[in-house]
Amino acid sequence: MIGNTPFVVCMVLVLLGLWALLFRRNLIKVVIGIKIVENGVNLYLVATGYVRGGIVPIYTYAPPDAAMVLPTPQALTLTSIVIGLATTALMLAFVVVIHRHKKTLDGRKVTELSG
Amino acid sequence: MRRWTVLAAFVIVAGSLLLGGARMRPFGAPRHDLMDRYFNAWSQTEAATSNVVTAIVFDYRGYDTLGEATVLFTAVIGVALVLRRLKR
Amino acid sequence: MSVVVRTIARILVPVILAFGGYVILHGHLTPGGGFQGGAVAASAVALLLVAFGAPSLKKLKSPLSVLEDLGGIAFVVLAFLGIGTTFFFNLLAGSGGLFGAASPIGPNAGFLSTGGTVPLMNWAVGFKVLGGLGAVMVLFGLFGGDDDR
Amino acid sequence: MNLAAHAPILAVAVPLLGAFALPLWAKLRPSLRDLWLVLVAGATAALTVLVAVQVYTVGIQVYTLGGAWPLDTLAPGGFPIRIVLAVDALSAFMGLITALVAVVGFAYAWRYLVEDEGKTLALTLGTLLWAGMLGMAFTGDLFNLFVFFEVTSIAACGLVGYRTWASRGPEAAFKTMVMYTVGGLFVLLAIALLYGEYGALNLAYLARQITGSVVDRIALALLLGGLLMKAGAVPLHMWAPDAYGEAPAQAVILLVANTQISLYALFRVLFTLYGGVADPAIGWLVVALGTLTLLVAALMAVVQMDLGRLVAFGAVSQIGYMLLGVGVGLTAIAARPAYGLVAIQGGIFHMLNDAVAIGLLFLAVGAVEKAAGNRNLANLGGLGHDLTWTTGFFLLGSLALAGIPPLNGFASKLMIYQSSFLLSPILSALAILASILLLAVFVKAFQGAFLGPKLSQPKPVPVPMLVAMGVLALGVLALGLFPELVVRHLVAPAADALWTGRDLYLRAVLGR
Amino acid sequence: MTLLTGHGFWNPLLWLAAAAGVTLLALVVWSRGRRDYTRGTDRELPFLSGEKMEGAHVGGGHLYWGFVEGLRPYVERLRALHSGLVNDYVGWLVVILAVAFLIVLVGG
Known part of the structure; x- marks a missing residue:
């Protein structure tokens, strides 16, 4: 009996990423933390669609009369993965430019805007 | 910001999120799946597509995909803006 | 990079592009689709970037971003095709023309000419992702270089 | 093709198409790009107005994407499967705000942005931000809301990072991006929780299904966190002064509208999605955060020396008034509908007033920066000798924002003061105190930048920028002199849509 | 034209009329004041803590x-x-x- 252990595990992944976001000062590590949170959320989203014993929801060469898993979460996860890719690209671009100006990736030194 | 404040808040958030995961319906046994059963049953008829996920991505929820394509486009424009050459 | 890498890259790039094209083409029948195929094809750009260096790909930057623009425009235009009924209405599905064949119901061997606007949108998005990801990679590669930034 | 029926989707699709094509036109010729932008912006604004007219005269506009006809929301069996656009009075109101702000911003950007510094890309991002805001305002689908949330996030952050030649721009953009992304992920997690529970994504259908179980409550908290962050409520506002201070002026007013769209999404979640299982404690949380926002932001503004950052804190404090108004409404409306409705009206009216007044201020700050070359209050002074119009506009905007009668901030603030007085007199007192602090802030900024002897010779401000500011200034005056007309015809239906309009909204989408 | 705000009301035109009346009164009082102010003398200079300064400006930070x-x-x-x-x-x-x-x- 696994109950809903997979959901809890996805939440653990989210929390691990959040931990990195809270306590890692390196900007790249912050981005990595965001990616971990994002993967946890995506995993959670796709896990909601699983049906016990289901097959992938594609009829091409599917075995006859098999139950299929729910297709919507897969589509949503696809969308959110691409969105994650886009945000990561932009964030890394900012990190690159910050590094060019400051020659450091330490978040504690990138605090020109404060107070 | 105090480290202990953040830690306490983190513990509360962690507990709530784990509680949320634990109180979900059992894994692999969705309670409401009307919409998804409809997709599985009708995508070949309505969208003439054997791949149900693609039918959802480009037909039933094509607007989301448009938004997603826009996100990608926006990110590319953003990267081009941030990494552009400055004539000065 | 060394000659070995360059030579293998020259051989592999068409293969990768062809595989990406395959994933896009069969997006409505098998796992895959525009995004996945576009990402596969964009990995060819990544390989070129590693093998030949960013400066030699400088001339690719503009075509890639134009490709992305065109893919986006094509996608919106395909969505606009259905505006006679509703936006994103699948006009071509079951119409009998290109990609207009009705799909058999239930498990089947897969027929390429089904799906209506779905395969076309797959292509539009595939080119868009190829162009977008490729342009981003080239931009990152060029940033901070000697002859460009 | 029936244009009126298709107007909601066209209002989103036309700017998207326009943005995709904009870089191509620019490759051919900059003048073609400008012409195209004028066409797209004009068409989008006209479509938004058309949607608003339809909504205000006919009723809620529903549009099913890919359905057999626009009203084909339900599959056989009575549940929605496709993405549905549902535009009620509040959505249309938000659409009008974005249209006003975007058109003014583009007119301003014409001479404000410099061609060599990436004007094409900034204009494209502006168009995308506008389209994203319209998409957020018009959608009736939860996941679609998230997608357009991310469109606005990325476009906004790209614009914040416009000034890559200084280190402050990318820094602000990175911080904003991190906050937006984390907030967006929490929203997505909430959507995943709701989907897992109810197997649906349609707002109206979910609103019917929600029972208020533990998972629903956790999803509500996650949605609150994500959307409040994007709205910039204290203490989640930290990104806002950075972003407002560093973005180019025409983008800042879009960012301000963006925070308001996030507030709209928050209200949609609180009233429509969770309206059936409303919890007064959430209302108190919103009220508390609103009051905190008012005070902290106003106090922080007093000590700022950078003109852009100072006005940015003023903008953050305005979010507090909206939160206070609607929060009071959320708390009180079940027991005292009349007062609750006035509070909500005040909050929503203040969105329009804030967009106009703070927009005017930010545009004036941009003009000052362009003319004088810097924004530091220690170095500025005596600009009033040369920049007569800009001085007038800045004065008008700051007085309106501080709530001086008869300018436009006053009427909405009066409504908020009076209705929050009912909940607790302390709230009213704090809100008025914050207003006084804001007046002090703007007196300081005005005295520092515009009065006194002439220190330097500023460059003249280009006429299109003045015209853009003039439009907003006229808005300040008109909204101030005729608040009753605006409240009766525009704001009251929007406020009704939140509370009494919930059933209408659900019935329009679900047909029962 | 009158906006009801729960407890009270707000009418900008009434307020403007009242403001115009007060302004008129203020003008009347002002016009009866001393007339020996002259331009171009010391009186135009800013006066900071008893010191006469050329080009002095009270910046925003000093308020x-x-x-x-x-x-x-x-x-x-x-x-x-x-x-x-x-x-x-x-x-x-x-x-x-x-x-x-x-x-x-x-x-x-």
């Missing part, structure tokens, strides 16, 4: 010195919270999330 000084403990604490550290930004988000979780799970 409310006492006010800000009185509030300094609070303001300094607030400024310290705006540390500019991106981890703190996320930390505040987590704090607010924790408060929201407490409210929805315990308080509700």
Whole structure:
């Protein structure tokens, strides 16, 4: 009996990423933390669609009369993965430019805007 | 910001999120799946597509995909803006 | 990079592009689709970037971003095709023309000419992702270089 | 093709198409790009107005994407499967705000942005931000809301990072991006929780299904966190002064509208999605955060020396008034509908007033920066000798924002003061105190930048920028002199849509 | 034209009329004042702490010195919270999330 252990595990992944976001000062590590949170959320989203014993929801060469898993979460996860890719690209671009100006990736030194 | 404040808040958030995961319906046994059963049953008829996920991505929820394509486009424009050459 | 890498890259790039094209083409029948195929094809750009260096790909930057623009425009235009009924209405599905064949119901061997606007949108998005990801990679590669930034 | 029926989707699709094509036109010729932008912006604004007219005269506009006809929301069996656009009075109101702000911003950007510094890309991002805001305002689908949330996030952050030649721009953009992304992920997690529970994504259908179980409550908290962050409520506002201070002026007013769209999404979640299982404690949380926002932001503004950052804190404090108004409404409306409705009206009216007044201020700050070359209050002074119009506009905007009668901030603030007085007199007192602090802030900024002897010779401000500011200034005056007309015809239906309009909204989408 | 606001009402035109009346009164009082002010003399110069200064400007930072000084403990604490550290930004988000979780799970 696994109950809903997979959901809890996805939440653990989210929390691990959040931990990195809270306590890692390196900007790249912050981005990595965001990616971990994002993967946890995506995993959670796709896990909601699983049906016990289901097959992938594609009829091409599917075995006859098999139950299929729910297709919507897969589509949503696809969308959110691409969105994650886009945000990561932009964030890394900012990190690159910050590094060019400051020659450091330490978040504690990138605090020109404060107070 | 105090480290202990953040830690306490983190513990509360962690507990709530784990509680949320634990109180979900059992894994692999969705309670409401009307919409998804409809997709599985009708995508070949309505969208003439054997791949149900693609039918959802480009037909039933094509607007989301448009938004997603826009996100990608926006990110590319953003990267081009941030990494552009400055004539000065 | 060394000659070995360059030579293998020259051989592999068409293969990768062809595989990406395959994933896009069969997006409505098998796992895959525009995004996945576009990402596969964009990995060819990544390989070129590693093998030949960013400066030699400088001339690719503009075509890639134009490709992305065109893919986006094509996608919106395909969505606009259905505006006679509703936006994103699948006009071509079951119409009998290109990609207009009705799909058999239930498990089947897969027929390429089904799906209506779905395969076309797959292509539009595939080119868009190829162009977008490729342009981003080239931009990152060029940033901070000697002859460009 | 029936244009009126298709107007909601066209209002989103036309700017998207326009943005995709904009870089191509620019490759051919900059003048073609400008012409195209004028066409797209004009068409989008006209479509938004058309949607608003339809909504205000006919009723809620529903549009099913890919359905057999626009009203084909339900599959056989009575549940929605496709993405549905549902535009009620509040959505249309938000659409009008974005249209006003975007058109003014583009007119301003014409001479404000410099061609060599990436004007094409900034204009494209502006168009995308506008389209994203319209998409957020018009959608009736939860996941679609998230997608357009991310469109606005990325476009906004790209614009914040416009000034890559200084280190402050990318820094602000990175911080904003991190906050937006984390907030967006929490929203997505909430959507995943709701989907897992109810197997649906349609707002109206979910609103019917929600029972208020533990998972629903956790999803509500996650949605609150994500959307409040994007709205910039204290203490989640930290990104806002950075972003407002560093973005180019025409983008800042879009960012301000963006925070308001996030507030709209928050209200949609609180009233429509969770309206059936409303919890007064959430209302108190919103009220508390609103009051905190008012005070902290106003106090922080007093000590700022950078003109852009100072006005940015003023903008953050305005979010507090909206939160206070609607929060009071959320708390009180079940027991005292009349007062609750006035509070909500005040909050929503203040969105329009804030967009106009703070927009005017930010545009004036941009003009000052362009003319004088810097924004530091220690170095500025005596600009009033040369920049007569800009001085007038800045004065008008700051007085309106501080709530001086008869300018436009006053009427909405009066409504908020009076209705929050009912909940607790302390709230009213704090809100008025914050207003006084804001007046002090703007007196300081005005005295520092515009009065006194002439220190330097500023460059003249280009006429299109003045015209853009003039439009907003006229808005300040008109909204101030005729608040009753605006409240009766525009704001009251929007406020009704939140509370009494919930059933209408659900019935329009679900047909029962 | 009258906006009802719950307890009271607001009419900008009435207010403008009243304001015009007050302005008129003020003008009348002003016109009865002393007439020996002349341009181009010392009277136009800014007067700072008894010192005559050419081109003196009271910048924005000099206003409310006492006010800000009185509030300094609070303001300094607030400024310290705006540390500019991106981890703190996320930390505040987590704090607010924790408060929201407490409210929805315990308080509700």
